[in-house]
Amino acid sequence: MAKSPQKSSAPASGNAVTADLVAVLVAVTDGTPKIMTIAGGSALPSGPFEFTHRSLQTALRAWVEAQTGHPLGYVEQLYTFADRGRSGDAKSPHSVSISYLGLTREDRVGEGFEAHWSGWYDYFPWEDHRAGAPACLAKIIAPKLKAWAKAAPSPTLQRERWQRCAITFGLDDRDWNEELVLQRYELLWEASLIPEANHSRGREASVVPGKPMTADHRRILATGIARLRAKIKYRPVVFELMPAEFTLLQLQRSVEALAGRLVHKQNFRRLIEQQELVEETGAMAADTVGRPAKLFRFRHAVLAERAVAGTKLPLSRT
Amino acid sequence: MAKSPQKSSAPASGNAVTADLVAVLVAVTDGTPKIMTIAGGSALPSGPFEFTHRSLQTALRAWVEAQTGHPLGYVEQLYTFADRGRSGDAKSPHSVSISYLGLTREDRVGEGFEAHWSGWYDYFPWEDHRAGAPACLAKIIAPKLKAWAKAAPSPTLQRERWQRCAITFGLDDRDWNEELVLQRYELLWEASLIPEANHSRGREASVVPGKPMTADHRRILATGIARLRAKIKYRPVVFELMPAEFTLLQLQRSVEALAGRLVHKQNFRRLIEQQELVEETGAMAADTVGRPAKLFRFRHAVLAERAVAGTKLPLSRT
DNA sequence: CATCTTATGCTCACGGAGAGTATAAATGGC
DNA sequence: GCCATTTATACTCTCCGTGAGCATAAGATG
Numbered sequence: 001m002a003k004s005p006q007k008s009s010a011p012a013s014g015n016a017v018t019a020d021l022v023a024v025l026v027a028v029t030d031g032t033p034k035i036m037t038i039a040g041g042s043a044l045p046s047g048p049f050e051f052t053h054r055s056l057q058t059a060l061r062a063w064v065e066a067q068t069g070h071p072l073g074y075v076e077q078l079y080t081f082a083d084r085g086r087s088g089d090a091k092s093p094h095s096v097s098i099s100y101l102g103l104t105r106e107d108r109v110g111e112g113f114e115a116h117w118s119g120w121y122d123y124f125p126w127e128d129h130r131a132g133a134p135a136c137l138a139k140i141i142a143p144k145l146k147a148w149a150k151a152a153p154s155p156t157l158q159r160e161r162w163q164r165c166a167i168t169f170g171l172d173d174r175d176w177n178e179e180l181v182l183q184r185y186e187l188l189w190e191a192s193l194i195p196e197a198n199h200s201r202g203r204e205a206s207v208v209p210g211k212p213m214t215a216d217h218r219r220i221l222a223t224g225i226a227r228l229r230a231k232i233k234y235r236p237v238v239f240e241l242m243p244a245e246f247t248l249l250q251l252q253r254s255v256e257a258l259a260g261r262l263v264h265k266q267n268f269r270r271l272i273e274q275q276e277l278v279e280e281t282g283a284m285a286a287d288t289v290g291r292p293a294k295l296f297r298f299r300h301a302v303l304a305e306r307a308v309a310g311t312k313l314p315l316s317r318t
Numbered sequence: 319m320a321k322s323p324q325k326s327s328a329p330a331s332g333n334a335v336t337a338d339l340v341a342v343l344v345a346v347t348d349g350t351p352k353i354m355t356i357a358g359g360s361a362l363p364s365g366p367f368e369f370t371h372r373s374l375q376t377a378l379r380a381w382v383e384a385q386t387g388h389p390l391g392y393v394e395q396l397y398t399f400a401d402r403g404r405s406g407d408a409k410s411p412h413s414v415s416i417s418y419l420g421l422t423r424e425d426r427v428g429e430g431f432e433a434h435w436s437g438w439y440d441y442f443p444w445e446d447h448r449a450g451a452p453a454c455l456a457k458i459i460a461p462k463l464k465a466w467a468k469a470a471p472s473p474t475l476q477r478e479r480w481q482r483c484a485i486t487f488g489l490d491d492r493d494w495n496e497e498l499v500l501q502r503y504e505l506l507w508e509a510s511l512i513p514e515a516n517h518s519r520g521r522e523a524s525v526v527p528g529k530p531m532t533a534d535h536r537r538i539l540a541t542g543i544a545r546l547r548a549k550i551k552y553r554p555v556v557f558e559l560m561p562a563e564f565t566l567l568q569l570q571r572s573v574e575a576l577a578g579r580l581v582h583k584q585n586f587r588r589l590i591e592q593q594e595l596v597e598e599t600g601a602m603a604a605d606t607v608g609r610p611a612k613l614f615r616f617r618h619a620v621l622a623e624r625a626v627a628g629t630k631l632p633l634s635r636t
Numbered sequence: 637c638a639t640c641t642t643a644t645g646c647t648c649a650c651g652g653a654g655a656g657t658a659t660a661a662a663t664g665g666c
Numbered sequence: 667g668c669c670a671t672t673t674a675t676a677c678t679c680t681c682c683g684t685g686a687g688c689a690t691a692a693g694a695t696g
Contacts, residue, residue, distance in 0.1 A: 019400065019412075019414050049400065055400065056398070056400045077397060077398060079395060080374070080395060080398040080414075080416050082337065082367065082373065082374045082416070094337075096337050096398075096414055096416070098398050098400070098414070160622065163622060163623075164622070167623075167624065247642095247643090248643085248644095249642075249643080264684095264685065264686070264687095265642095265643090265644095266644080266645085266646090266686085266687085267684070267685065267686080269643090269644075270684090271684090288641095288642075288693085288694090289640085289641055289642070289693085289694065289695095290640075290641035290642030290643070290692080290693060290694075291641075291642050291643045291644085291691065291692040291693045291694090292642085292643080292692075292693060293642070293643060293644095294643085294644095304478065304481060304482070305481075305485075306485065312683095312684095314684075314685075565673095565674090566674085566675095567673075567674080582653095582654065582655065582656095583673095583674090583675095584654095584655085584656090584675080584676085584677095585653070585654065585655080587674090587675075588653090589653090606662080606663090606672090606673075607662080607663060607664090607671085607672055607673070608661080608662060608663070608671075608672035608673030608674070609660065609661040609662045609663090609672075609673045609674045609675085610661075610662060610673085610674080611673070611674060611675095612674085612675095630652095630653095632653070632654075
């Protein structure tokens with residue numbers, strides 16, 4: 001950054017950069033959260049921004065619709081990265097990457113495209129706590145983090161490092177906080193446990209499970225997951241990921257899939273119904289085991305009725 | 319946006335844009351929230367991004383420190399705008415504006431700079447509800463919005479418009495939601511009550527009180543205020559705006575200044591103290607009326623101790 | 637019919653949040 | 667010195683949201 005416009009109206013050409021879009025496109029199928037990927041699952045869909053569109057959002061929507069044949073339900077900007085190190089080559093034109101989070105219902109990808117859907121826990125196995133804390137946490141991650149903490153120069157720093165690890169990963173009997181996705185990824189990066197980190201070259205063995213991605217795409221994905229996990233608690237965005245009609249259990253499973261943790265069934269239903277977020281369709285679910293469930297649909301009216309349209313979910317502490 | 323990198327690696331020069339930074343720099347003095355402005359208060363500080371810095375944040379920090387002589391406490395990215403209409407001229411190089419929110423303690427500006435501080439309620443007089451709903455809301459804004467709603471083509475649309483207005487501005491006995499700063503601004507824009515809106519040219523009279531700004535700077539400011547009002551409720555960021563030592567009342571006044579509404583004093587203190595966010599310095603406040611208050615300082619340790627470091631504030635409903 | 641599975645209704649206890657009351661400690665005016 | 671005023675600070679009380687568990691209903695399957 002420089003000075004105020006009056007002081008330095010540097011010629012625009014002097015600061016020319018390229019603008020890229022990177023998208024975290026989420027869908028949930030059968031209780032599995034998925035993201036759209038390209039290049040065999042090693043990258044998020046991305047490309048240069050074309051200024052033929054009125055805005056970034058419009059551009060993203062058009063692109064996704066062209067790719068999947070389905071409109072993008074909900075779009076939200078995530079973050080803009082412009083670090084110098086991004087392009088690698090210092091001489092190459094600098095690039096600004098603007099990342100977006102998009103939610104969609106269908107997971108079918110249009111023909112002729114190499115995009116497909118990957119489960120997001122493939123990239124973050126330690127984030128799925130639906131069946132309790134994953135084994136890799138206690139068996140691999142915690143020990144490696146402990147070793148990293150021990151490697152700090154002074155006892156004080158060692159303690160501080162471990163405290164950070166324990167808080168961020170819910171170790172030492174602390175509560176697991178599902179929203180700290182990005183913090184956890186960055187901590188692992190700092191501890192050289194992420195293959196994408198340059199400084200882990202040469203000791204690839206000391207790395208944590210989870211599929212890596214090109215450049216900083218996994219970090220962007222972590223940002224998207226964190227944002228979405230936070231958002232579902234106070235905005236009715238889960239419904240963007242649901243089919244038109246669904247049972248309350250399906251809805252609950254989707255929430256649990258995103259949050260990576262289970263919720264109390266009765267309380268979940270109580271909250272959903274008392275907020276009048278859904279209405280019965282009258283039909284019942286077919287092809288089910290157990291007592292058949294009523295089908296519901298999202299009451300789109302709530303978006304107009306309420307300002308904040310809170311979707312309170314029983315995800316506070318548990 | 320285009321296709322995946324593999325499909326179209328368009329030459330970077332074809333998508334060259336310029337990158338600008340825009341900053342919403344906030345300070346609170348004597349219960350008045352202020353923002354740094356230039357050009358006589360009609361613009362936010364902004365300028366081209368220089369890639370000599372490692373990252374956008376670094377660049378912004380360096381710039382602010384150079385301007386004010388004081389380090390920037392807290393920095394957070396707000397939003398990136400890249401709408402085509404922004405630069406006006408379709409032929410000119412497109413510009414991507416990356417906006418930041420920054421919190422600082424001191425409001426002294428370095429010499430030789432034209433930046434100074436303006437009260438943020440000068441730009442949004444309808445946002446200050448500390449002394450009850452401002453007069454301009456009932457006297458000017460509500461009637462104009464009502465007229466705009468009435469101007470909708472169908473009765474249904476008229477009702478929908480008014481419902482949006484009532485929800486967003488807390489009319490018709492609805493609760494005021496202080497976080498909807500951006501929604502309110504955008505609604506006023508849509509209703510052609512904002513002078514910055516192009517379509518209000520020629521009928522400048524039908525406009526709502528509040529100082530306008532260059533381009534979309536007032537929208538960016540609204541985004542920043544909204545973000546900050548949301549943030550103070552769950553992160554201890556207020557302390558970035560406080561002097562090293564302060565009384566609990568001063569802290570409360572700062573929160574109220576930002577939120578634009580009053581809080582219950584006893585409950586405020588209970589929350590602050592039970593969260594162990596502050597510690598006594600041992601000294602008492604001097605130069606005060608009434609019983610002298612203890613001085614407190616922020617317990618920086620909380621940032622390390624807790625992951626989310628919640629600053630719960632009594633700002634839920636009231 | 638017994639059992640399994642899921643749906644759905646109801647209750648209960650705890651704790652947090654909003655709001656009010658009461659008292660303490662300083663200042664300034666008379 | 668007394669009183670009004672202002673601010674600080676300690677308690678209390680009630681309501682309700684939330685977590686958690688119990689109980690029952692309604693299907694399928696053997």
